[in-house]
Amino acid sequence: MKQYYRPIAQFDPVRPEGALPLAGGWCWFDAVEVLDRAGGRARIAAGDLPQPVRARLTEPRSEIAGLGMDSPRVMGILNLTPDSFSDGGLYKDLAPALSHAQEMIAAGADVLDLGGESTRPGAQDVPVAEEIARTAPTIIALRAAGARVALSIDTRKSAVARAALSAGAEIVNDVAAMEFDPGMTGVVASAGAAICLMHAQGDPQTMQAAPAYDDVLLDVYDYLEARVAEAEAAGIARARILVDPGIGFGKTVAHNLALLRGLSLFHGLGCAILLGVSRKRFIGALAGVEVARERMPGTLAVTLAGVAQGAQIHRVHDVAEVVQGLRLWEAIRKGAA
Incomplete structure (x- = not known):
């Protein structure tokens, strides 16, 4: 066994x-x-x-897009969408998107994750051309402005990933772990890019209908183990792969808590771990906070719990607050004055 x-x-x-x-x-x-x-x-x-x-x-763990994995890293979320669950519409135009990106960089973000399609529960698919139009110009503008942080494209679609990588992104963050679009493996492999493989049960339209597992921790581990093997077989080195247990993607509150309690198991995959808990519904359910934008304290608490289990990259909306929390955590751990 x-x-x-x-x-x-x-x-x-x-x-x-x-x-x-x-x-x-x-x-x-x-x-x-x-x-x-x-x-x-x-x-x-x-x-x-x-x-x-x-x-x-x-x-x-090897560097990802030039970032060492020997200390916690903060990935700032830049949703270039009209319908994301907590900030939809705020950054769908180029000027506010660039302004917010610069704010996150100044606050200490190590990487920005740009998305042109919402993956919230119930979200609809976005046509490829529209998703490219939402994301590639912002990446180009950030590079033209001299942004030195790593850039990630949050997409399930190979054509969107190809356009983003050509524009200056270095990481593909695929919530479907290259299963939605089989062409994703070839795009990532040929570009020499890094990729994050995330677990999700179902798709955004159905994933919260009735999620069920035999053992959520072991089921998610086995799924990611198989997807890492598939990526390696396609020519993507394990050193360029991140894994994400997919908190909130086809999971109940109990499922999410089981994954967070057992998070260190995923180090056995030999990849750096990306954890995305920011403002998610389970935080609101446990904390009694209905408004997503008011869940930063809960986000910080769960993020620090992930740091305590060695998770390397933390995908968040509230960059300044999380960076501050991490600095205090590090100071206490190290005894720095």
Whole structure:
């Protein structure tokens, strides 16, 4: 029976003998939870891991678009749409989009994720030409203005990704993990770009109808493991792959919490982890906050919980607030004056 290994992440400055680095980052572990689909759970010492598993869990992650993965990174969300769930319509025109992008860069964003199609529950597909028209000009304008941050295109469509990469983006953030458009693998492989593979059950129109899993943590892990293997077979090196468990995409509140509690399991895929929880509905449900734009405190709390499990990239709307929170977290962890 297949076994799954979840490193129990720690970040205390005092490390016991035998502790191993987690993904070459700021966390370490000296114990591992071993799971299987029969409900088995056991705890073993890190030193007792099978060597291939140990290597996947400990090897430093490669740079993504020039960004080291040895410290938490902030990805600012730039929705160039009229209908995104919390900021739809605010940045659909070029001038406000550029202004907001510069604000996020000044606030400390390491990467910007530009999207021309909403993937909120119930969202409709956007024609390819329209999605390109919403995104490529903004990427071109940002590069022309000298923006030095990494740029990511949030799309499921290969033609949109190709246009964005040609305009100056370096990362493709595909919520369908290259299953919506089979041409995505060739575009990413030939461009030498990085890609984020996200798990979603269903599509935006149906994903929240009745999500169900045998074991959400293990099901999502197996799905991403298979998609990483598919990407590698298509010529996309594992070093250029990010994985995202897809919080809120075909998941109930309980599913989301299970994924967040077990987040460190995904380090076993040998890829950097992207976590996107910003302003999502489950935060509102748990915090009793109906208005999405008022969920920043909950977003920061969940983001820091992800950082505590070694997640490397955090996709957020409220860049300044999250950057400030991360600076304080780092100062406490390191004891910096």
